[in-house]
Amino acid sequence: MTILGVEDVVSGYGSMEVLHGLSLKVEEGQVVCLLGPNGAGKTTLLRTIFGILRPWKGKIYFKGEDISGFPPERLVRMGMAYVPQEYNIFPSLTVQENLEMGAFIREDDIGPRMEEVYELFPDLADRRKSRAGELSGGMRQMLAIGRALMLNPELLLLDEISTGLAPFLVDAIFERIEQLNEQGVTVFLVEQNAPKALQSSDRAYILEGGEKKAEGSAQEIAEDEEIGRLYLGR
Amino acid sequence: MLELTVYGIILGSIIALGAIGITLIAHISRMFDFAYGDKMTAGAYIALLVSTLFSMGGLLQGKVGPFSFNWGLMVAFIPAILITAGLSILFNRWVYEPLRRRGAIPILFAMVSMGIAFALRGLIYILWGADYHFYSPSVRPMIFLPLGIKLRTDEVFIMVVAWALVALIYLFLTRVKMGKALRAVADNPDLARIAGISTERMIVWTEGIAGALAAVGGVLYGIETQLRPEMGWLFLLPLFAAAILGSLGSIRGALVGGLVMGIAQQVSTAWLLPTYKPAVAFIIMVLVLLFRPQGIFGRR
C-alpha cells in the first residue's frame, strides 16, 4: 500500500520555483531514500510534504488522504513526523523536555513511550537532565530522531541526518533507522551519503534541478554506473 | 544607603515582574511591546475602579492585616488581572495576529504596540483625568527593621506578592507542559511547529500571562506610590533596561536585571533628583549596550 504519494508537485520559496512538477511514491513499511546533489530541491520537497511550504500545484497524499497544504500540527496528529537537518532540537530545554515536546499533542501518559525511545538511544537516557544544547553532534541527531519518534509515527521524514557526523556515528544512526523500520515505521530519507543510504533503503529516487532523474530499487540505483557518474559523484 | 538599597529591592521586584513579561513577549511573540507600561497602568486603574465600586457599596471595607489598603483592593486584583490579560489577548487577535499572517517586518509590531499604548493612555486620561489617585487615603503603617531601616508594611506585601509570582512563573515554565512548550517556542519556533505545537496558541498564552503580570505589577506600583496616567509609560524605560540587562533571554536574567535596575534607581537618589530615575535606567541600558550588548546573561 502507498503511504505517501506526491503527484506533479510544484513548490518553492517566495517567487523562486524549486520543484518543477515532481511525482514519487513511498510504500508502507519500506525505507525510501531521495538522493541528489546540493540544491536539487530535496529539503524543499520534505518541507512541502510536511506543510511548512504550500505546494503551488499538484497533490500530496498520506494514507490515501489529500493532505496538500495541511499544516504540520495536523500532519503530526495523522502519524507523520519530520526531522529537519538543522536546528532540530530545543537547545535550552533538557533532553527529557525535548522528548516531552515531541509528544506535546498527546494527552495520555507518555512515560512508557519515552522509555522505549531511551531504549533505542541508551546514550540519551544517561543525559536526561542535560541541556540539549550541551550535547555532541551525534547525540543531538539521536535526540532529534527520538523527539520525532515520541508520537509513534507511521511515516518518518529524515533530512540529511548523517551530514557532518563521524563515520562510526553514521553507522550507528543507520542501524537505528533499520531497527525502526523493522518495528514497522516507514522511513523517507534525504541523504548526501548515497552509498550508506542505498545500503539501508528499499527504493531510491534521484532528484536534480527540481526534477526526478531516476527511480528504482535501491539495488538497481546502486548498481547503475551512469546514475552514479551523473548524479552521485562516483 | 542601606535603606535605599532595600527600597531598591522593593522597586526592583516590581520591575522584575514587568521585565519577565517583556521578556516572555520578546521571545515568544517576537516583538518589543511598547504598550506594556500602559497595560500596567490599565491594570492599576481597573483595580482602582473596582475598589471604588466596593467602597461605594460599603463592601469589603475592612483593612487587610497591617496594610494600608482594604479587602476591596485585594479582591480587585482579580478583575484587574483578568481584564488586562483579556485586553492583551484581544490586541493580539485584532492587531498582531493579522500582522503576522501578512508576514509584516518585526519592527511594525513595535510601532502598532506604540499606537495601542497611546490609545490606552488616552482612554485612562479621559476616564480618570490627569490627577493623582490613591488606593487608600489612610496613613501607611511603618515597621522598623534593625540598622534603622524604615519600611512600610505595604512594601512587605509588595515583595511577597512579587516574589511569589516570580516563583510561580518559574515553576510554570519548568514543571508544566504548557510552560515547557512556551520555552520550546522561544527556543526554536520552527521545530515547535514541526512537533505540533501551535505557535499562535502559545502566543495567546504568553499575552495572557504577560498581561496578568502587567496588571499585578501595575497594582503593586500603585500601592507603592500613586496612580497617574503616565505611570506605566515612565516605567517602560526601566522595564526594557532590566530586560535588556538580563539579555532578554531568561527569566533569571530578567529577575536580576529588575533588581539591579531598582537598586540603581533608588540608590541614585542619594545624589540625583528622584525624577531622574528613568534617566538612570536609560544610562545603565546604554552602558550595557556599549559593553555587553548580549546582556549580562547573554549566551552568544
Add this chain to the structure above:
Amino acid sequence: MGIDIGGILSFLASFAIMAAIYAIFSMGLNVQWGYTGLVNFGIAGFFCIGAYTSALVTTPLPTGVLADYVDQAIGLNQPFLVGVLAAAITSGLWAALIGLLTLRLRADYLAISTIGLAETLRLFFNNEPWLANGPEGLVGLPKPLYGLVPPQYYNYLYLAIVLAFLALIYIAIERGIRSPWGRVLRAMREDEVMTSANGKNVFLFKLQSLVVGAMIMGIGGALYAHYSAAVQPSLFTPMFGTFIIWAMLSLGGTGNNKGAILGGFVVWAIWSWSTFLIRNVVPAGFQTRAPYIRYILIGLLLVIIMLRRPKGLIGEERQVSRF
C-alpha cells in the same frame, strides 16, 4: 455681518506654519524610517535638542534685572541662521552617538534608545535650571527679519521662511534619494543581507541616514522655537513631539516625501480642528480631559494604517534611479 478675511488668513498662516514645521519633522522621519527602515521613537529628543540649541545660540546671556530671574549657561547672541545650523549639527551629533550604540543590534534597540534619549533630555532640561532656566524655559528668541514687515503681517513672512526651508529640505532629500547613496538606502531596507553581501557597509549607511534625518528634525525644532519665541521642556512630550509625527508620515505615505508633507498638513489639520472642536463643543466640566481623545484617535489611526494601508495615502513613489 462681514466676514473677517484678515482673521481667517492670519489663522490659516499660523496653521500653515505649524503644519509646515511638522512636515519637516515628517520628512526627517521619512529619511530614517521611510527610506532606511530605522525606527526613531524619540523624535521629541531631536526636536528638543534643535529648539534648545538654537535658543542658546541666538539669545544673549541675560543681564540686569533679567539675570535675577533667568538662568542660562550659554547665550551666544548669534543670528537666526547660525542657530538653525547649530541645531542641525547638535542634533546630528546626538543621533550619531545613539546610532553608534544601537545600529548594530536588532532594530528595536534603536527604538527604545531614542525614547530613552528623548525622556532623559526632557528630564535634564527640566531639572537643571542653570543650563536653560529649568521648567520655565527660555523666552525672547529672536524672530528672523523682524521689522521688515509690520508686526501684524510677520506671520506671513515667517511662513515664507518655513516654506523656504521645507522646499530646500524637500529638494535635498529628493536629490539624495535618487543618487547612488539613496539607492543603497532603499536596497538595504529591502534586503539587508543582499546589500551587505554587495560590499556596502550597511552600518555606515544606516548611521548616515539616522544622522541626516536627525539634522532635519533639529532644523524643525529650531524653526518651531523661533516661531513661538519660547522653549520649555514640557513641549517635548512623547505625543506632541514624537507620536503625532509618526501618524503624519504613516498616513501620508511612508517612503514618499510628498506623502510626508501631505500627512503633516492633514494630521495637523485634524489636531487643530479637534482642539477647536473641544474648546467650543465639549461641556465645560469635561474640558480638561477631552483633549486626550486625540491620543486615542492618533493611536488608533496608526494601528489601522499599519493594518489596512501600510503604505499610507499616497504610497511609495517608484524611484527612477539614474545609473
